[in-house]
Amino acid sequence: MNTNIETFKYDNRIVRAFAIxxxxxxxxxxxxxxxxxxxxxxxxxxxxxxxxTFGRLRPLHTNAVIFAFVGNxxxxxxxxxxxxxxxxxxxxxxxxxxxxxxxxxxxxSAAVTLPLGLxxxxxxxxxxxxxDIAIAVIWVAFSINLFGTILKRREKHLYVAIxxxxxxxxxxxxxxxxxxxxxPAGLFKSYSIYAGVQDALVQWWYGHNAVAFFLxxxxxxxxxxxxxxxxxxxxxxxxLSIIHFWALLFIYxxxxxxxxxxxALPDWAQSLGMVFSLMLIAPSWGGMLNGLLTLRGAWNKLRxxxxxxFMVVAVTAYGMxxxxxPMLAIKSVNSLSHYTDWTIAHVHTGALGWNGFLTFSVLYxxxxxxxxxxxxxxxxxxxHFWLGLLGMMFYVIPMYWSGITxxxxxxxxxxxxxxxxxxxxxxxxxxxxxxxxxxxxGTFYILGACLMTYNLYKTAKSGVFVPEVEVxxxxxxxxxxxxxxxxPWGHRWIESxxxxxxxxxxxxxxxxxxxxxxxxxIIKENIPTIASVKPYSPLEVLGRDIYIRExxxxxxxxxxxxxxxxxxxxxxxxxxxxxxxxxxxxWGSKRTGPDLHRIGGKYPxxxxxxxxxxxxxxxxxxxxxxxxxxxxxxxETSSLPARIGALRKVGVPYPAGFEAxxxxxxxxxxxxxxxxxxxxxxxxxxxxxxxxxxxxYLQRLGTDIKVKPAAPAAPGAPPPPPPKTARTDxxxxxxx
Amino acid sequence: MIKNxxxxxGGIGIYGVIxxxxxxxxxxxxxxxxxxxxxxxxxxxxxxxxxxxxxxDKGVPHE
Numbered sequence: 048m049n050t051n052i053e054t055f056k057y058d059n060r061i062v063r064a065f066a067i068x069x070x071x072x073x074x075x076x077x078x079x080x081x082x083x084x085x086x087x088x089x090x091x092x093x094x095x096x097x098x099x100t101f102g103r104l105r106p107l108h109t110n111a112v113i114f115a116f117v118g119n120x121x122x123x124x125x126x127x128x129x130x131x132x133x134x135x136x137x138x139x140x141x142x143x144x145x146x147x148x149x150x151x152x153x154x155x156s157a158a159v160t161l162p163l164g165l166x167x168x169x170x171x172x173x174x175x176x177x178x179d180i181a182i183a184v185i186w187v188a189f190s191i192n193l194f195g196t197i198l199k200r201r202e203k204h205l206y207v208a209i210x211x212x213x214x215x216x217x218x219x220x221x222x223x224x225x226x227x228x229x230x231p232a233g234l235f236k237s238y239s240i241y242a243g244v245q246d247a248l249v250q251w252w253y254g255h256n257a258v259a260f261f262l263x264x265x266x267x268x269x270x271x272x273x274x275x276x277x278x279x280x281x282x283x284x285x286x287l288s289i290i291h292f293w294a295l296l297f298i299y300x301x302x303x304x305x306x307x308x309x310x311a312l313p314d315w316a317q318s319l320g321m322v323f324s325l326m327l328i329a330p331s332w333g334g335m336l337n338g339l340l341t342l343r344g345a346w347n348k349l350r351x352x353x354x355x356x357f358m359v360v361a362v363t364a365y366g367m368x369x370x371x372x373p374m375l376a377i378k379s380v381n382s383l384s385h386y387t388d389w390t391i392a393h394v395h396t397g398a399l400g401w402n403g404f405l406t407f408s409v410l411y412x413x414x415x416x417x418x419x420x421x422x423x424x425x426x427x428x429x430x431h432f433w434l435g436l437l438g439m440m441f442y443v444i445p446m447y448w449s450g451i452t453x454x455x456x457x458x459x460x461x462x463x464x465x466x467x468x469x470x471x472x473x474x475x476x477x478x479x480x481x482x483x484x485x486x487x488x489g490t491f492y493i494l495g496a497c498l499m500t501y502n503l504y505k506t507a508k509s510g511v512f513v514p515e516v517e518v519x520x521x522x523x524x525x526x527x528x529x530x531x532x533x534x535p536w537g538h539r540w541i542e543s544x545x546x547x548x549x550x551x552x553x554x555x556x557x558x559x560x561x562x563x564x565x566x567x568x569i570i571k572e573n574i575p576t577i578a579s580v581k582p583y584s585p586l587e588v589l590g591r592d593i594y595i596r597e598x599x600x601x602x603x604x605x606x607x608x609x610x611x612x613x614x615x616x617x618x619x620x621x622x623x624x625x626x627x628x629x630x631x632x633x634w635g636s637k638r639t640g641p642d643l644h645r646i647g648g649k650y651p652x653x654x655x656x657x658x659x660x661x662x663x664x665x666x667x668x669x670x671x672x673x674x675x676x677x678x679x680x681x682x683e684t685s686s687l688p689a690r691i692g693a694l695r696k697v698g699v700p701y702p703a704g705f706e707a708x709x710x711x712x713x714x715x716x717x718x719x720x721x722x723x724x725x726x727x728x729x730x731x732x733x734x735x736x737x738x739x740x741x742x743x744y745l746q747r748l749g750t751d752i753k754v755k756p757a758a759p760a761a762p763g764a765p766p767p768p769p770p771k772t773a774r775t776d777x778x779x780x781x782x783x
Numbered sequence: 784m785i786k787n788x789x790x791x792x793g794g795i796g797i798y799g800v801i802x803x804x805x806x807x808x809x810x811x812x813x814x815x816x817x818x819x820x821x822x823x824x825x826x827x828x829x830x831x832x833x834x835x836x837x838x839x840d841k842g843v844p845h846e
């Protein structure tokens with residue numbers, strides 16, 4: 048008998064916990080999506096509550112689906128496959144459960160804070176700073192558990208799935224920390240340390256790579272593990288998987304700027320993002336083909352095994368989304384697609400198809416095994432498959448139609464050279480039927496997920512849970528070293544050295560980020576300064592914070608691209624130098640409503656007042672929710688000194704002691720807005736309501752560059768008085 | 784118009800060149816390592832998920 052044989056147990060309890068959480072949060076996330084989808088053709092569906100508006104629930108939906116549904120699904124798959132691929136129990140049961148409960152606590156805190164309007168407004172990174180810290184801590188716990196398990200493994204070589212898990216662990220940590228650097232201004236408020244263009248670049252470096260390293264790499268790992276398991280075939284080409292891994296890892300990180308094409312981001316960064324996005328097709332399709340070809344000779348299994356059907360659609364959706372992504376990154380295509388529902392269609396091909404179907408696939412595979420029984424009903428699983436597929440079609444196709452329709456309408460000029468559709472709302476009303484069809488698609492998808500939940504529940508009831516699986520394997524030390532493992536000239540060497548693998552992976556992902564971001568930091572001329580651009584006044588700061596709280600950025604961009612179709616509609620295109628005091632940037636990524644960068648001075652104050660009370664008063668047919676609470680809620684000014692102080696720390700040049708006079712300046716500007724409202728026949732508006740601050744902010748937007756610079760002073764002449772803007776008699780200090 | 788909107792920095796062209804060179808190096812490096820790999824090892828690694836000592840994961844066949 049070989050004395051080096053060790054007996055140990057795989058932990059199934061943690062896998063089951065994550066599996067149940069995946070299902071529960073999946074249903075929550077999908078339902079939140081359906082609710083906000085319906086609000087787009089039925090605005091009253093927020094029940095006139097501030098906690099349920101589109102602006103506040105949209106981040107709840109995205110966070111629930113990405114971090115709660117896919118996050119738990121990722122942990123479920125990793126905790127199952129890692130133990131078996133390493134032939135070892137998880138490094139620490141305590142860390143496993145800290146990972147589980149910590150992650151659920153983070154999700155619950157997100158579900159509470161986002162409807163309350165506590166948000167940083169940065170997409171997929173909306174959670175405020177205390178939760179950001181908690182995410183970092185739990186992620187470290189997961190990483191220690193991951194690397195600890197790898198180090199105590201009994202299988203010498205790390206299978207390709209584990210490389211993807213390693214890449215996920217290190218890259219998500221890097222992305223989360225760099226993008227979440229923010230200055231607290233109270234327990235639930237912070238300002239990004241970056242401003243304007245820099246903030247946009249860092250955010251989309253993060254946002255793009257959150258898709259890459261949270262939604263893609265861990266799920267590719269799951270594909271490489273569960274697809275061969277279900278097909279009972281080895282992966283098609285192990286060599287291809289190596290190329291897939293390194294090329295994907297290296298290229299993905301560079302492509303972030305494709306989210307910012309034709310914006311005020313410097314041209315070189317945009318071009319870099321576009322080229323690397325196109326190159327990304329190669330590794331993505333390499334991975335997709337590797338997955339699909341694993342089924343060669345086993346396609347007949349699709350008839351018997353429902354999980355394989357889901358897997359095949361998931362991998363195909365991955366292929367479609369990763370071809371479409373690079374196409375959308377071509378600047379001319381992007382000029383049409385950006386800010387429209389085309390992007391929504393694209394991300395849902397990935398979310399519903401790739402992440403959703405792959406998660407369902409793994410759940411159908413795991414439950415019978417965790418409970419040592421057979422699936423309760425293959426028929427129900429097939430129903431789920433077709434409902435889900437139909438739901439996806441009903442979602443994605445109307446959104447393509449909607450996106451292209453609106454994109455073309457925005458750009459349409461008459462023969463005489465005027466805008467064919469000068470009223471933005473006209474282009475929105477065209478899309479309402481598409482929004483209704485989309486909601487039908489979402490309903491189908493959720494119905495399918497409900498069938499799965501019932502099916503898996505009945506499966507669990509029909510079997511007996513297997514909490515641990517006892518197995519035997521020889522210890523790592525007892526396994527002889529192959530000559531090739533001693534020399535660092537083969538991939539075999541890398542695969543047997545997890546820390547080397549980790550270091551290489553980190554270097555691969557760090558290079559792209561550094562090349563893009565460092566020039567932004569160090570080279571001043573990247574962001575030409577504009578002398579007339581000044582910091583926001585105290586009232587505007589608070590108004591901007593209300594704009595952030597209400598999630599206005601979810602539907603309104605603040606970035607006019609340099610196209611005639613945009614400058615005709617909105618005004619002068621946006622300049623990088625206009626955003627130097629924007630902590631965080633609020634460029635947005637979707638125009639459900641019009642761009643607001645030049646909204647300042649376009650309408651009287653009273654128009655904004657009435658519009659926020661009921662958008663349909665000023666814009667009949669508008670799908671924007673009402674914001675009546677802004678007219679009644681008192682503006683909270685006690686935190687103003689803390690907010691001014693935090694903004695100064697991140698670089699806004701408020702002079703020392705400005706906090707002492709800020710309140711007085713705020714009140715002066717409030718009175719001015721109230722006077723302006725009287726001109727518009729609104730005579731009873733109290734000065735201390737939130738709406739006053741929001742109006743002040745909106746009226747400031749995009750007006751700084753319209754201020755005429757003072758003529759150069761003659762030698763010996765007295766210094767000119769500080770420029771006054773139309774917006775305010777503010778004593779806001781000049782920028783240094 | 785676009786030229787006026789977007790700014791450039793001196794010698795930034797080098798970033799594109801560096802990027803392509805780096806990618807080429809990584810890609811050919813990975814290709815080289817892959818081609819050197821013995822078929823027997825690649826076969827062993829590709830079937831690793833099928834050999835995890837866990838008999839419960841064979842599952843109970845559907846009816």
